[in-house]
Amino acid sequence: MEDSYCYPTHERFDNFYFDRIKMMLDDAVAQMQIRMGWSLEECNEQVCKEADLLSKGYKSGRKNLRYDVLPCRVGYLHTYVGAHAYMFELGLRQESEKLRKRVRQHATLKIASVGGGPGTELLGTLKLLTVPVMGRCTVVFRSWDVLDEWDDVFGIVARHCSADALRASRGQVQIDAQTRSASSTCDIDFADEFGFAESPDIVSLQFVLSEHKNRPDDIVRLLQSVSYQIDHDALVVVTDSNDQRPPYVREMINNAYSEAGLEPIHRVGIPRYVPDNRSALVDYNRDFDRNPRIFFYPKGSSCPFTFVDVLRTKR
Numbered sequence: 001m002e003d004s005y006c007y008p009t010h011e012r013f014d015n016f017y018f019d020r021i022k023m024m025l026d027d028a029v030a031q032m033q034i035r036m037g038w039s040l041e042e043c044n045e046q047v048c049k050e051a052d053l054l055s056k057g058y059k060s061g062r063k064n065l066r067y068d069v070l071p072c073r074v075g076y077l078h079t080y081v082g083a084h085a086y087m088f089e090l091g092l093r094q095e096s097e098k099l100r101k102r103v104r105q106h107a108t109l110k111i112a113s114v115g116g117g118p119g120t121e122l123l124g125t126l127k128l129l130t131v132p133v134m135g136r137c138t139v140v141f142r143s144w145d146v147l148d149e150w151d152d153v154f155g156i157v158a159r160h161c162s163a164d165a166l167r168a169s170r171g172q173v174q175i176d177a178q179t180r181s182a183s184s185t186c187d188i189d190f191a192d193e194f195g196f197a198e199s200p201d202i203v204s205l206q207f208v209l210s211e212h213k214n215r216p217d218d219i220v221r222l223l224q225s226v227s228y229q230i231d232h233d234a235l236v237v238v239t240d241s242n243d244q245r246p247p248y249v250r251e252m253i254n255n256a257y258s259e260a261g262l263e264p265i266h267r268v269g270i271p272r273y274v275p276d277n278r279s280a281l282v283d284y285n286r287d288f289d290r291n292p293r294i295f296f297y298p299k300g301s302s303c304p305f306t307f308v309d310v311l312r313t314k315r
């Protein structure tokens, strides 16, 4: 299947993601001050330092990522969550009709996020279901991550999303969100834990597979442990970097799909920008000495740096 390229120039800028992330950051920084006993200046300094290390870690092939350190998780919330949530939303907008039908029929939407970290995909789901309101629905959102340190930021994101869903939909959209640590990385044991997701309608693997890019067998095993557990009409959403250096991640992931019995329904090359207003974060941008990520491929490149694939199991 040919990739389609998605440039949502028709979308107006709005303040959805960064407005909400601002409130989440207020909570996260307040929590950091209490837990670590740091002043606000010390918190800002630590986030700056960890966010620098994080961005270097990504550039050097996702080495030495320090998600287990709270200032790193707060830096991640500031810099990456808005854009990542938008990509998830964008991948699923292509399936809006199908989702609307499912919501109408079952009044629930069950989403499982593998490597969910802070709950990024829950924020994308919030926008998808409430702008405009898709219908009366309970979202069962289940996330696994190998690092249970994400629990704190996940708790903040989940609390804000739940309150927001109720408010924006006047009580029609309710969220039940939980996270859990994945006891094994890519092992098939993971399949035993899948009951937690209660037969998901959607499984997301967002920026997770490339963390295993030097171990193609792990990528296949992780995808298999998902594909063997889900129904044929469930959607699997994979978002990741199209790293052009060897090993060629896109090609490796494509091969892994077919080995895991998954076939693409839609493939979207990522837009030039996230149509959201970063000015909501202006104080944090100054304090953390960085802007949130909104561009996803190098200027002048014709090849999208990031892709979203929507797949299902082969019959």
Ligand SMILES: C[S@@+](CC[C@H](N)C(=O)[O-])C[C@H]1O[C@@H](n2cnc3c(N)ncnc32)[C@H](O)[C@@H]1O
Pocket (backbone or CB within 6 Å): 067, 080, 081, 084, 114, 115, 116, 117, 118, 119, 120, 121, 144, 145, 146, 147, 150, 182, 184, 185, 186, 205, 206, 207, 208, 211, 222
């Ligand atoms: C870059 S973060 C992405 C978080 C979130 N999905 C997003 O898009 O913002 C990748 C996360 O995947 C987790 N992870 C990596 N391999 C995993 C695996 N095999 N099972 C569960 N979590 C995994 C890491 O601990 C990390 O928190």
